[in-house]
Each structure stands twice: as structure tokens, then as C-alpha cells.
Amino acid sequence: MASRLLTYLQRCYRLGFGLLLACGLLVGALAGGCTPQVRDQKSVIVIVIDTLRRDKLGIYGNTRGLTPQLDALASQALVCDDAWAHAPWTLPSTASLLSGVLPQRHGAGGDVSSGFRAVREDTPLLAEQFRAHGWRTGLIANVDFLGPAFGLTRGFEHVDALGSRDNHTPRTATRTTQDALRFVEGCGDQPFFLVLHYFDVHAEYEPPQPWRARFADPRDAAERTQPMGSREQVVARRFQGATLDADLLGRMERLYDAEVAYVDDAIGAFWRGLPEQVRATCTLVVTSDHGEEFGEHGDWEHGHTHHPEVLRVPLFLRAPDLSPRRESALVGHVDVARTLLARAGLDEKRARDGQRLDTAPLPGKTQHHTAFGRFWGPATTSMRSESYAVHRRASPQAPLLYERPADAWEAQPVRNEARLQGALVSLAAWEAEQELLPAKQGPTPRMDASTKQRLDGVGYVEAPR
Template structure:
């Protein structure tokens, strides 16, 4: 566990709304992307504390969303061994911590994975949009209906007096493949990235509508909004499309915006991880972090303090379809381990964000330092053996992780 963050100044405890936009890449308009795909989020970013080097915990929803809500890495969490991971009740979810403190956790989603009983753990009010079924592709679009459902759920559960706080999690799915065209969206073209950009524009409108509505509510002035993504998306980088299977920057580098009452807008360029979201949410809500979490609250940083940089870990645990991957980021350098730490790739992701030039042989001293750091960090992440009968991809005989 990390050392505790410096105590934040005395302030009012808040509700927290977490909005994850599935597959949203870091190369958004405020980060230099040439197209105006997200006018509402671009305006929000100007009012927010914006982390320019934020990282999701993994590259696929089933290995990133639950770990975010638990505050652990997937590899150390009790689970089964399938791609659409089932998490076991031994995991302590954020909602369970909040319930013990007398607060509420609510969620509404629009993807069949969220029927997964383990994703409901700890939530007092939980809903899936009507008509959501497992199919390929799943029924779309859903963003406008999700915004409407989110408004109803928030109105139903908010405490006007503010004595009982609320955590809400809404997962917007439309940028997830397959990408469809929307009649009222700009025509960016016919290629996959073009249609994806249209999906981002469509989702941006719905998310912007939800946030504007929250700010107008009587409890809106006591509510923090966090916007991020569960992972990114590949469009041919390293020969890959979509997401999962690897830990490239296009898959795990994501936007991270905090709109917090009293926190002055600024950009923070220090690398930060979603491992810090659970302790940050609890801190914003005025809830003690007991038992302790892996991450560290960013609240003092949100309000202007400086926190020291810490190494980032991205963790893709092995399942029936995906081989094991783990990456660490320390400063400008990123080290990726493949399989059972047999193959290594190192990049300077600031100078080489597309990860085109591996540095394992060109910078041997730094590679040795990064490998030593990787070994130290990995030694602190226990490998939980999976439950059930899943055949794990490329696992050595007898290995269940």
C-alpha cells in the first residue's frame, strides 16, 4: 500500500458521479486531435482538473471496471478465468464501503456485461437499460436513453439535505465497436476511425446534457463529476484493431477530468492511474479508507497541492482468450512484459507516444532499472489463482493465473 496523501483542506463532503465512456482514446480535441468530436467535453475540460497522462487499469472493460471499483489490480482479485470475468464476493467493492458509512451507491448501464452479478456488488440501486441483450453487435444507440435513465436514478436517490451522500456510476457504451452512423452527427467519413469519431460526438452530446442537468439540481453544488474511459481503442496501431489483448498507449492512455466544486481548473501532466480513483472518491465523499487501498487519494492535488510521481501499473490478467500482459510507466519510460515475463518492450512514451521504437537494447542501463522496478512492483501484487475450469491462454502446465 502507498503512503497516505497530505491531508486536504477542510471542505464539504460531496456526492460523486463517475462517468466512463467506453473506448474513449486520449487523443481528444483538447489534446490536439484535429476534429471537433467532443465540443461539450472540450468545454468541460477547460473547467476541470485535467490529467493529461492518465491510465486505465487494463485494456478491456472486464479487467478495468471492477478493479477500479475495488481499488486493486485484476491479477490479485478472486475471479474466474473467462474473458467476461466474474468477480467473487470476497472482493470489497466501493459501494460496500459506502454502505457501511451510511451512504448510497447507484449505477445504470447499457451493456450485457453489466448483468454480471459481481458488477452489481455493493450498489443499492442498479439498472440495465431495457432491451440490452448479448449480441454481436449489441443494440445501439444507447447514450440518450442512458442519460435519461441516469437523471431518473439521480433524482430518485439524491438526498436534498446532503446528509447521506451518493456515488453514481454510469457507463456510456456507444463508442464501443461496432461503430454506427447517426443521422444528426457530423459526417466524418466511412472508415472505422471516422465512424468512431461520430460515436464520440454522439456520446459527448448525451454526457454534456447529463452534466449540465446535474449542475442545475439543488444538490449539484455538492457534487463532483469524474469523466474518464475504461480503456482506449486501436485503429491499426501495431496491427491491432479495437481493444484488449495488449497494453499499448492507444489502449490504456485515457482522458481523466475532475469537475469538483472549489477546485480551480488546471492541467496536471504527472502520470496517474485509475488505481487512485477509489481512494479519491472516498476522500471526496468524506469516507474513511478502511481497510486501506492500493492507490492514493488525489484530492489534495485536485485542490492545488503537489503529490510526488509514482510508478503506474497496467495489468491484463490471463484468461481463456488473452495471454498475460503487464506494463509499468515511470516518468517518460514504459516497460511492457508479455506472457510470463519472457519478452520485454520499452518505450519513451513522451517522445514516442505511438511506441514505434523499442529501447530495450538501445538504452540497456535504463532497461535494467525499469526491469528491476517492474520486479519490485510485481512482487507486491499477489497472483490470485482463477476459479473454475477455464483453460488459460498459453499458461504453463499447472499455472492458474
């Protein structure tokens, strides 16, 4: 349809029928209701696997064979080895990924004490840019933070944002893949920008067979024996000080592994289900919004610290014009937005805090990364440079300093007060230079009772019941 319209317009132009051309444009605009497309636009797919730890992928050294599909895609991609999210939980992290600005600017987040905050209305979102320039835009998501109440649906013409009712029954990855392919099919030969979000890896860990049998602890291989990451366990940990049981954590992690393997399989099905022309021309980004802790720093799940098991993420970009390679530079999610805008010929400066991943660093930009906020507890800000990571935590928690890259898992804090203070001064100087303080807050989201209930059900509990 679109190509026929273009041919028609070109013929009009060649024949010099100016009046006819004007009429054709008018008819096209009235019929399509959108900007006429340009033929060389390419589709863009951003896959976000909620809660996926970087170290579960074979390309990052995992040896359990959990991710053959992702590994195959990554083998044809620009793989970022040192990529980080800007917040340790879904809402603020995804807002940075889909805007290219830091949480201190977009304002989405909040915490358990003060309540949730939606993304600020002055935050430029990727989907708005793509839609304004003729891309079809689609969002397939499985948590309410990506639904209308929190502002991240702005710019998407197709919004299929289901909020999972609880941790036990999300829309499965299989169905998510099917719904995404239906959106792609509906786009015909028009370029599209698709954000595809999978939630299965998030607690509660309930993998289907045969992945459960292959990767779970033998005691859990046949069927669900007890809750593993339920809302009740979140409440017990966060509000009642329940202790962590090492054996239970180990069983949870193996079930989590099986969920990773299941989602990997569903992503393979998504990729194979795409039209060949899309696979051959699109830009594909794969990442997660944050990871998950299984006891590395004495805790479980996410939203409470800025350590690598929670903040360091998998990230790769695959496109026909990008040579497969490993990128060792320190990068963040804001860089994804900038890269996608630049590659599409759109206004990359809207992704204000990012720099392109597919070119040399921007002049004057230093290689460091920052993260801000947490859901469980008062605000934390962290900064990573090539040589250290510093965490500035609200009192009474002391700041922390780690060597980079030697202490990759941040296991041993550096006991050197002068170095710690120097790192904190550098962090403050960078915040001032970037005009990040005071951190802005987004509006209070307009949530109906059922949205609140669903978020509570998946563990974002504002108060224990």
C-alpha cells in the same frame, strides 16, 4: 422527507426528550432501512465512456470538434494529462476503477483461453462504502461485465445493468442519459453515488444522425453500408487471421469519431438535466475504461496490447472546491477510488493501491503505473515510470521498452538490452514490494446462457462459431 426527519431529531435532542429521540431513531431506521444521512454529504458521479480514446477529446488536442460538452466540463476541472487504465478491457479495468485495487488483487478478468473471472468477494468496492454511509447508490450500465454475474454490482441499491445483445443495438446514449436522470430524480435531496456507463463508442460503430453525416467518411455519411466492427469481424481477426484493410480501418475510425460526438452530446444533456443544486455541489469524474486501436501497432480494437491507444485514458474531476488545472503526474484509475473515498470522509485505505489525485503524492509512493492481463492472449504486465515504459509479455513474445515521455505513442522500441533488463528487474521488484504475485484469480462467474450469448455478441468471443 430526510430533512424533515433530521429537523425532528434535532428538536427532540434540544428538548431533551431522550426517550422520544430513541423512538424517533427506531422509527426512522425501520422506515428507511438505512443509515441516517449527514447533511453535508455531496453526490458523486462517475461517468465511464466505454472504449473512448484519450486523443479524441479536444482538451487532449483533438481538432475535429467531437467533444464540446466534455471539453466545457473539463475546462472547470482537474484534468489529468497522463492517466492510465490498469487493464486493456472492460472487466478488469472497471473493477480497478471502482475498487482502487489492481487487477492482480481483485482477480476480475480472465482471458479467451481460460474463460472469464468475476471480481473477488474480498475486494472492497466504492459503492459498498458509499451505501454504508448513507449515500443512495445507482449503477446504469450497458455491458454484462458490469452486471450481477461479475460481482461489480455489489453495494448498488439501484442496478440498471443492461447487457447489450450485440454490437449493433446497445441502449443508446440518449436513453442511458434519460435513465440516469430518472435515478437522480428518485434520490430527491439525498446524496447519491452514481456510476454511469455509456457503451455506444464500443464496436460496432453505428453512429446516429446527424453525427454520422458530420464526422463519417463520405461513403458512410448517409447510412450503414456494411458492418463496421461487428462480432463477425472480431472473429475473423482473432481466430482466422483476417488481414487489416487500412482503408476500412480509416472508415471505422471516422464512424467511431461520430459515436464519440454523439455520446458527448448525450453527456451534455445529462449534465444540463441534473438539478442545479447537484451540479453546484457534486464531484464529477469522467473517464473511459480503455481506448481502441486503429492500426497503431498493427491491430484493431482492444484487449490485446498495453500500448497507449488502448491503455491511456481521458480523466478529469470537477468539483466546486477543486481549482481547474492540468495535472501532469502519472496517475491511474486506482487513484480515482482513493480520491473519492478521501473526499467523502470514508476509509480511503480500502483503495489500497491508489493515491489521492487532489493532494501531493503520498509519502513513500513512487510515481509509476502498472497494468496487468489481456483478453486476447497470455498475460502481459506493463509498467510506466517517468522515463520509460516496459512491457513484459509471455513467450514467445519478447519484452518491449520505450522512452517516456519522448515516445508518447510507443512507436520505436529501445534496442538496449541492459536498459531493458534493468526495467524488467524494476518491475519485478515493485511487484514483490507490493505483494502482487502470484496474481489472484476471482471466481468463475455464474453466467446464464443469455449472458454468455450477449457477451459473445459484443465480441468477447470465447470460441468461434
